[in-house]
Amino acid sequence: MKLTQAQVTDFQSITDSNSFEIGDVTCLVGKNEAGKTALLKALYRLRPYIPTDNKYDVTDDYPRREVEDYRYDVERGARQPAHVVQAVYIIEEEDLEPVHAELGTQALSSYEVTLYKGYDNQSTFTLNVDGQAALQYLLSHAQLPPDVSAILTKSTSVDGALQSLAGQETTTEVNRLNEILTNVQQNGWSKYVYSKFISPRLPKFLYFDEYFQMRGFENVEALQQRVAQNSLLSSDHPMLGLIEFARLDLSQLINSHRTQELVNKLEGAGNFLTRKMLRYWSQNKHLQMRFDVRPARPGDPEGMRSGTNVWTGVYDSHHMVTTNLGTRSRGFVWFFSFLAWYSQIQRRNEPLILLLDEPGLTLHGKAQEDLLRYFEEELQPYHQVIYTTHSPFMVDPRHFDRVRIVQDRGIDATEPLPPEEDGTKVLTEVLDASGDSLFPLQGALGYELYQTLFVGPNSLVVEGVSDLIYLQVMSALLEEEGRTGLSPKWTVTPVGGSDKVPTFVALLGAQRGMKVATFIDIQNKDQQSIENLFKRKLLKKNHVLTFADFTGTSEADIEDMFEPDFYIRLINEEYKSALSKPLKSSDLNSHLPRMITRLDAYFAKSPLKGSASFSHFRPARYLAEHIGTLKPTISPSTLDRFDEAFKRLNALL
Incomplete structure (x- = not known):
């Protein structure tokens, strides 16, 4: 069972953290006093590994400014004890097996369970159970004589089933059914399923800090x-x-x-x-x-x-x-x-979620890198890990998607903030974070870019190294013909995938004197994240360029800047020994919007020989190595597209 979402309210510095997603590894990044420890401690007390740590205390934990108002309202019955944590778990296949064995595959209406706990220190839950489906499966699969089974399966309610059982000969199976149905009659289907199957498998939280x-x-x-x-x-x-x-x-x-x-x-x-x-x-x-x-x-x-x-x-x-x-x-x-x-x-071998508060805080930067490797190899395969940090070296630059920004705007504000904006917040959108909160990510990014040497005062953000190669080759080709190439003032910065583009743009754009533009792929699913780059005023709209701006299509990768037959030639030449036959345009599904998706679909059905696999990089490398031979076959329309793109990019400098 995995924790997928959490929300903390009315706990120490937290009024409402916002609901935030949790993955296999989640990194809570924020400066000192932002409330990172409060988040972990609130989660920990929901289901602590050390049983004596399971209490929320109003005096110690309720936000101090409002605590007496809260006490007064609870005492006079004007409000219920506040919830502190709401946690959503996904019920995985291995957790479902015993449920399905007893109550059938239709017993659960959804595979989520939500836990709540607050200052009354009573855990509650929501779990959607289809009682009618569970009852029918239980009765129809009971090991009973045919005549008894025929009577029992006509029951449409728990009460009716118990009445039908009352007149039957006492057997082990009848006793089993009576026990289950009596429990359900007293507690309901949801509580029965939760108590018997779900609760014992819910992971506990193990909290570890310097103490x-x-x-x-x-x-x-x-x-x-x-x-x-x-x-x-x-x-x-x-x-x-x-x-x-x-x-x-x-x-x-x-x-x-x-x-x-x-x-x-x-x-x-x-x-x-x-x-x-x-x-x-x-x-x-x-x-x-x-x-x-x-x-x-x-x-x-x-x-x-x-x-x-x-x-x-x-x-x-x-x-x-x-x-x-x-x-x-x-x-x-x-x-x-x-x-x-x-x-x-x-x-x-207990199910646990590890909560690590500022792990490796006193470690050297290289040792912190070792610690991240330990998380990845030794912890993550067996447990979810949620850790806090303000160290750049504890942010894995390969996994910016794991980062959640923790900030409290109130500690920097000179005037009181509205209640809904005050207190510790967890941000999943990096574009909303303050400069101080972003600092650890900037440090991690800086270290990563320092190692790749792909950064300069004018950074053109692209997705991968293949984009860099295509731009360099086509720029040189156009300049040979006296046309416009990409200005050498641009430093082309591959960031390793579309999911990293917003993070890199946010961090690069925050640097003083840095001019940033993008030249990136676009798919329909990326439309919102690309629009956010300028809607959130991170970049000017004309600094966000996509290949679709020059192909006249709604979706495009850099490969779509070339004519289909030309790019297929690159594939045939580069993968000659791995193809069972030369590829033709007619072999590909023309209804798919982009060349790369067509090729992926084709190779899924007709895999390359041996251990070969299709990658974006190899055709780009082949073009660079054989440009002298291939140059005459590049169409004028391809040259025009790159020429127009370079002119627009250079105009931004």
């Missing part, structure tokens, strides 16, 4: 006492996770029957965590994790001078020295503490 970091040493007896009194410190959870991961419990640390068994288990846990750690820790490859259990000594730290102590050491094989975990860098301690706790939790 969960291990100290590197603990007194076992004191830890036992905190466990017994249900008064664990945040830092206890990773330590307990580590001990459980070593297949030990606290009593075994004190009363181990065999020393070597204890040593072996601690050593095994240390070796596993060392391997895992070093895979994602590029800062020092000479580290080994070591754990030790010893009787307390008079000179040990306060609170550890009696009983038994457990110590977490880090051995550096380069410097040949062991130091306590707590003396290592804060970034290392954070990473290891999370790894220790998560490794133990992972063994339980």
Whole structure:
């Protein structure tokens, strides 16, 4: 089951966060004090991994400016306790199997369940169940004698079915039906399905921040006492996770029957965590994790001078020295503490959503890159991850679609804002964000562009490298003929896909002195996002150019700037060895609006030989490498289209 949407209201700095989408990995970006932590804590208390953290408290959590008005209204019955979180989950196929087995495939009217929880600390839900379909399936698939089944299947209500069962011989199957139907009669179909099938599979939230970091040493007896009194410190959870991961419990640390068994288990846990750690820790490859259990000594730290102590050491094989975990860098301690706790939790195979508050905050930029890789390879395949950051290096430039901007305009405003605009907001549209909120994305973008070297004071944003090649080739060709080529003042900036164009334009356009234009593909589904570039005054309308502006069609890629037969020739030449026969225009579906969609449809039915696959880049490269041979076959109308485009682009400089 996956969380797909959330909304937080009336919690700390949040009046109404807006509803925002959540994916496999969601990155909440915003400056300090924007309310990122409040969002995570509100979500966490909906279904916390640590059961004692499940309360919303009016005194601590309701927005302080309005809290007394709220209390008064609730006390006099003028309003109900406020909701804090509304969370929408999608019910996945594996979650549906037990529902379908008992109640049939038509039992659920939709595959969404919405959870609500607020200051009354009672969880409620909405789940659409087709009770009639569920009842008919349940009755018709019951293992009963034919005569009993015939009577029962005539029932059109739960009450009627129970009455029909009342006169039947008591069997295991009759008892099963009676139990189900009595439950439904008392609670309704939605509550029955939710309680039996949905609730047990809903993921809990695991929250982790700097306060969960291990100290590197603990007194076992004191830890036992905190466990017994249900008064664990945040830092206890990773330590307990580590001990459980070593297949030990606290009593075994004190009363181990065999020393070597204890040593072996601690050593095994240390070796596993060392391997895992070093895979994602590029800062020092000479580290080994070591754990030790010893009787307390008079000179040990306060609170550890009696009983038994457990110590977490880090051995550096380069410097040949062991130091306590707590003396290592804060970034290392954070990473290891999370790894220790998560490794133990992972063994339980529980459905979890990970909430990571400012992960890797004290890590070097390269180590933050390692942490993102850890998220991608170790966490995301098993759990949804929602994390907060204000570091550019914790924003993955390959996945700007994961970013949600968190901002609170009120903390910068000199005058009070209208209530609907005040407080922490989550923005999914980057074009609405303030400069401060965009800063981490600008940093991530800057780092990415620095590595590609495709940025300058006049940036022409295109989708991919193939667009860059076509523009360079056709510009040179036109200039040879004394016509207009693309001005060298333009730096053509490929951004890696149409979904990245708005983000790159927003971030580039925010730079002082930067002139930005686009020359991009257009499909019907892209129309709104392209119009937003100028409707939101990010670019002037005449700076947003699409290939359709020059092909006279409603949709167009750069490949449509060429005549169809010419582009098919590029395909035939470049993929000669992979085609079963030369491609002809008549082989393609002319009803599809663009050349690329026609080719995709064709190759879906007639795949290329071997491991070859169609890509935009290879025909562009072939044109660049063979332009001398191909130049005479390029039509005058193609040259005219590129000539007109270059003139319009150059006029913007």
